[in-house]
Amino acid sequence: MHLHATSPNQLAAQVRIAHRAREKISTVDLTALNQILEHHPEDLTVTVQTGMSLQTLQDQLGKLGQWLPLDPPFPVRTSIADLLGQNATGPRRLGFGTARDYLIGLKVILADGRLIQSGGKVVKNVAGYDLARLFIGSHGSLGITVEATFKLLPRPANEIFLVREVPISEWKPLSETISSLPVNPSVFDLEGQSTHASSGARMVVGFSGTEDEVQWQARQLEGVGFSRGFDLSYARQFFEMHPDCQMASVLPSRLNEHLDSIPGPFLARAGNGILYSPGSLPRLEPSGPAALSKRLKEVFDPNGLFPEISRLP
């Protein structure tokens, strides 16, 4: 069954119909749920309908010098629902974290059509269980998110991205040098066409913050051979060129070992130990015992209306 509604209540009613008919829901069109419901700049919070694209949200927040510090590669075609369902991230994951660091409230339509809320609109809140967490990275398998409240940050006053070409065999010592510097990068990526020891790779380090902080840190990196004037378009280009990427996640200190086994092009979030490559990669580890996940799915979606959770390519 394909769902498409102009309001959360209408959508909930459609889900109730699907629930009674025990009909699987194939797609949900949230494009009509595209409004910012509340933005309190003085509180650094925003409540937004999940059909809005991330880019549109950022444009609106940007007018008041604020942003949701999440930067997946295609913000124009990533809705807030996608952002949450996929736990989508980008290069600034190192410095700013993931959706888990910003979601403070969520309204969801469950498999029986109930519209529920978890969390709220304030940045500190421990009333009740943190149900909202379960929907991040759940790929729409537990319910339909319709409204999300995020805590925001002021847009950084300045950002500088630096780059250095380095043979693969030398990237690890260089990254150790950078770790020993008194700097706090918001971006630390490694990108290359091949992981052979002699192949060249690109190391990108970024800083976000006040003018003074960012300039000072940039100078530290220049001191070890990095050049200014770079930008983050490589991150988007990588996924444009390789739309069917796999993702692996390892202990950051072990990234080097895993790099050796990758045959082709790769993009690594070196600071986080995350690897993207069109080739095959080791699977992500499970978030918990299979039995618990299975019970969770059964409790919230006993008739299997929503798709099974599965990692998107």
Next chain:
Amino acid sequence: MVYECDAYTLEKKLPQIVALPTTTAQVVAIVKICAEEKIPVIPRGAGTSLSGAVLAVTGGVMIALTRMNKILSLDPQNRRALVEAGCVNAWITQAARPHGLLYAPDPSSQPACTIGGNVATNSGGPHTLKYGVTTHHVLGFEMVLPDGEIAWLGVRPDGGEELEGYDLRGAVIGSEGMFGVVTQVLVKLIRAPQAFKTFLAVFESVDDASETVSAIISAGIVPGAMEMMDQLITQAVEAAYHFGFPLDAGAILIIELDGLAAGLERQGEQVAEICRRHRAREIRIAKSEQERMDLWKSRKRAFGAIGRLSPNFLTQDGVVPRSKLPEMMRFIAQTSAEAGLRIPNVFHAGDGNIHPLILYDERDPDQVRRAIHAGEKILDKCIALGGSVSGEHGIGVEKIDFMARQFSPDDLQAMEQLRSVFDPEKRCNPHKMFPGSKRCADFAPKKQIAS
């Protein structure tokens, strides 16, 4: 008797047995026996809960994790530490400090509270304004489920941060010990800030101080911490700890900026300017690390200074949007006047997380009644202003009646559904959080006075 209550002393009930295991295997054995005999299990850390989360309402077996308190490993390169659930919060930062690292969530009880308890409560503290709360710093943990199975949820000590599947780890954090017994915790460590600029700003009124908090955030500055203390609490804290707080200020703000030294000068000037614009009559900056530590020590021990003011007090833990702080503080003053009880305030102004402390004397049943009623009015106002009835202390038994005011029946049902995934028999820390819970048989303020 230590185990008959936690820091919420209004209700007391002894468990039938208190077990103090030293290994996960022992925890499993105890939990399995309880599962067979259908006995409630009550996990306990240091018992510092302020909401009665560790109260053994219908007896049962209390499993105190305090003997499982070791730091098992510390990985400075990957910025992680693996600790037993009974490890004291402050010990983690102590162990990490030589590596230039620290564990960020710093509840005021941190010299005593355990990381397992922090997981149960999703604890906060003053520095959560910039760094987030426990759920943002706990990567994963080992937990014994109510049926005795051992589960690892979340990131593993040698594993990557991105996982496949549901964030069960996140769902358990803040579940107030109702989903199982956490035995080991993998925490994230952060780099200690290079430098601090810690302000003590003195205001004539709570209003001016509250507006300053909002103005700093609006200016795009996110300090590491912003704490407020009103006159009454400042006087008590000064009498107890002799830091040098002014005794006649309407309110004081502790504002701490942290980060690279290169950035702090200008940000500090901006903060000072905003304070002056809101009529700060004095702005002091901590001149040394020692002065900074003393300032925080005094702030974090504020609750301990209340004894000078009153034999008893009720700790509230509401949250309002920051911009509503001035209105909320005025409401608290009004409520205080109407109740005829003093209500000092010391709290995380930067998060809008208030801690009005309702002073009363338990020997006077009328004061007890007025205190409880004042607390209820304050929490109702938090809900009305779009906030929450609990910012960090949790629901426990104390705020059960408020769950139905903040959440709809459907919301609560969804929470019960989640609970059934972990504890279908509702035996793990039962009679907490949800309306319709059994109340402590001894609960009657008059009886507390007698005992």
